[in-house]
Amino acid sequence: MTTDERPPEVAGQAPLEALPIEEDETGWTASVRRRVEKTLPITELLPTKQPAYVGSWVYVFGVVTIAALFWVVLSGVVLAFFGSAWWHVSSVGHFFNSIHFWSVQMFFIFMVLHLWGQFWGAGWRDGRAKTWMVGVVIFAISIGTAFTGYVIQQNFDSQWIAINAKDAINSTGFGGLFNALNFGQMYGLHVMLFPIGVTLLVVLHIIQVRAKGVVRPIDDPLRVAP
Amino acid sequence: MKTSKVDKKTYYRGVAMVPYDLLKEVTIAMIAVLGFVLLLSAVLSSPDVPSVTLQSWSKADPVDFLTTATGELGGSTLVATYGPPYNSGSAAVQSWGPLAPQSWAGVHVPVNAPNDFVLEPLTQATVGDTGLASALSTYRAASGDQQQKWLTNYTTGLGNATVATDGTVNVPSGDYGPVSVLMDRMLTLARSGGLDALLLTSNHFYQTDFTRPLLFLDDGGYIADLATQQKLIGSDWGVMNETGRYPGQAWLWLYTMWYQIPPFNSDTGFLGISTANTDLAVVGVMLLLTALLLLVPFIPGLRDIPRWIPIHRLIWRRHYADMRRQAAADGRAAP
Numbered sequence: 069m070t071t072d073e074r075p076p077e078v079a080g081q082a083p084l085e086a087l088p089i090e091e092d093e094t095g096w097t098a099s100v101r102r103r104v105e106k107t108l109p110i111t112e113l114l115p116t117k118q119p120a121y122v123g124s125w126v127y128v129f130g131v132v133t134i135a136a137l138f139w140v141v142l143s144g145v146v147l148a149f150f151g152s153a154w155w156h157v158s159s160v161g162h163f164f165n166s167i168h169f170w171s172v173q174m175f176f177i178f179m180v181l182h183l184w185g186q187f188w189g190a191g192w193r194d195g196r197a198k199t200w201m202v203g204v205v206i207f208a209i210s211i212g213t214a215f216t217g218y219v220i221q222q223n224f225d226s227q228w229i230a231i232n233a234k235d236a237i238n239s240t241g242f243g244g245l246f247n248a249l250n251f252g253q254m255y256g257l258h259v260m261l262f263p264i265g266v267t268l269l270v271v272l273h274i275i276q277v278r279a280k281g282v283v284r285p286i287d288d289p290l291r292v293a294p
Numbered sequence: 295m296k297t298s299k300v301d302k303k304t305y306y307r308g309v310a311m312v313p314y315d316l317l318k319e320v321t322i323a324m325i326a327v328l329g330f331v332l333l334l335s336a337v338l339s340s341p342d343v344p345s346v347t348l349q350s351w352s353k354a355d356p357v358d359f360l361t362t363a364t365g366e367l368g369g370s371t372l373v374a375t376y377g378p379p380y381n382s383g384s385a386a387v388q389s390w391g392p393l394a395p396q397s398w399a400g401v402h403v404p405v406n407a408p409n410d411f412v413l414e415p416l417t418q419a420t421v422g423d424t425g426l427a428s429a430l431s432t433y434r435a436a437s438g439d440q441q442q443k444w445l446t447n448y449t450t451g452l453g454n455a456t457v458a459t460d461g462t463v464n465v466p467s468g469d470y471g472p473v474s475v476l477m478d479r480m481l482t483l484a485r486s487g488g489l490d491a492l493l494l495t496s497n498h499f500y501q502t503d504f505t506r507p508l509l510f511l512d513d514g515g516y517i518a519d520l521a522t523q524q525k526l527i528g529s530d531w532g533v534m535n536e537t538g539r540y541p542g543q544a545w546l547w548l549y550t551m552w553y554q555i556p557p558f559n560s561d562t563g564f565l566g567i568s569t570a571n572t573d574l575a576v577v578g579v580m581l582l583l584t585a586l587l588l589l590v591p592f593i594p595g596l597r598d599i600p601r602w603i604p605i606h607r608l609i610w611r612r613h614y615a616d617m618r619r620q621a622a623a624d625g626r627a628a629p
Binding site for chain 1: 302305306309310311312313314315316317319320323324326327328330331332334335336338339340341342343344345346378379386388395396398399400401402403502503504505508509511512517520521524526528532533536537540541543544545546571573574576577584587588589590591592597599600601603605606609610611612613614616617
């Protein structure tokens, strides 16, 4: 094709030259794209620089919590794939249960340390209250996820924990809605709904942190030009 | 300009930036955590004490099993008189003042102890057993008073029962009516494992709801004895523990703690909180504390604690040292 030749116009379509530039595009898709690009450009999602004050050991707890969650989910996927009874009859299955068990323990230890670190650093300052609140909700749902995991183990612990916990749940009036003695309900919640909730909220939490940046140290005033 | 409204570039103005490799950090964290988890898994494994079945219970402690089954038939056990969500009883219903969510919610997981735990399973086992069918007919045809008389006599007799080496329970003779046959068949059924299956029976093929067998187990003393041996009862911090020397749900420590202290563990109570409504009160306290944790950023005083107790000086120790050096160099007072 020579430079003088142009592609034939398709009936009903505007020539390429007439298309609006990206900033002028309208519609839901363009609006969402502009919002995402403004809120979280790729340079902020995958940063190569960070404030020097982030070089404190406290910040390690956030990333290791995510790392532990990754292994919790991965070992949980293996356990779910082979079925709820597998780990009782297979040494390999028991080992994967142990990985799941200790990943969960690590996840909670790191998460609580992260929570305390953010509390003592008042991580909610400078417009980060929503980030804090999402973190607390993750903590609460994680406790529910772990509880449902304990009552679906199909061993003595699951029996005893379910029997004891039912009274507290029943006292709130939610015993009919959330029946700890109903293995099927607890299994569905544990392997599907709760993990999806935790994972999505963790993704949201990370986006919030990356979009806003890490809060400045207390008594380190922001010097914004008037 | 509010600091919450400034963009990130403005927010970081004047802040020293250092090179950072996010993906490298995440990868190292993944590997490190996996290594630690694999080590713990290989060395410490994880707990898996086998579950209790009605079969194992009836073999290990047949008198306790029969006492419980008799109580279920007579409607005198905790579950038989529990209240919502299982039935219209009131034995386990909790409230605090006018707050009675358990009663408000009503019955949603119906459990009729005499029928679900004893009469219905036995009825299904009558095939080829005319003696059992006859005993069931006699029991059902009797008046309530007569039934209670037989059950009371049998329960008293169980107090002097002996267990033979083959597991047979010998109850001293007495006026038990058809109850001795019913309970004999209950024990036989349980020892064969049939009762475990019959309590899961429903009108559909697949079954994943263990409410009935677990409630039956809960009414007996056997599972509680095993839990006591494993230090899992409420006074041993209950559900946050697990079998063996494993950490359990350690994150429930605050929830479990309330059960160990007054007024939650007190019979006399305070402000309407006592052992009569411990669960409801503890859940209420935890919901309140969770709401406070959630709303820390907005609660004056609570949100100022980190400023008053300067642990942040440890968290950002190097940063504050840099600020002091910079301030000294500029001739300013350090923040």
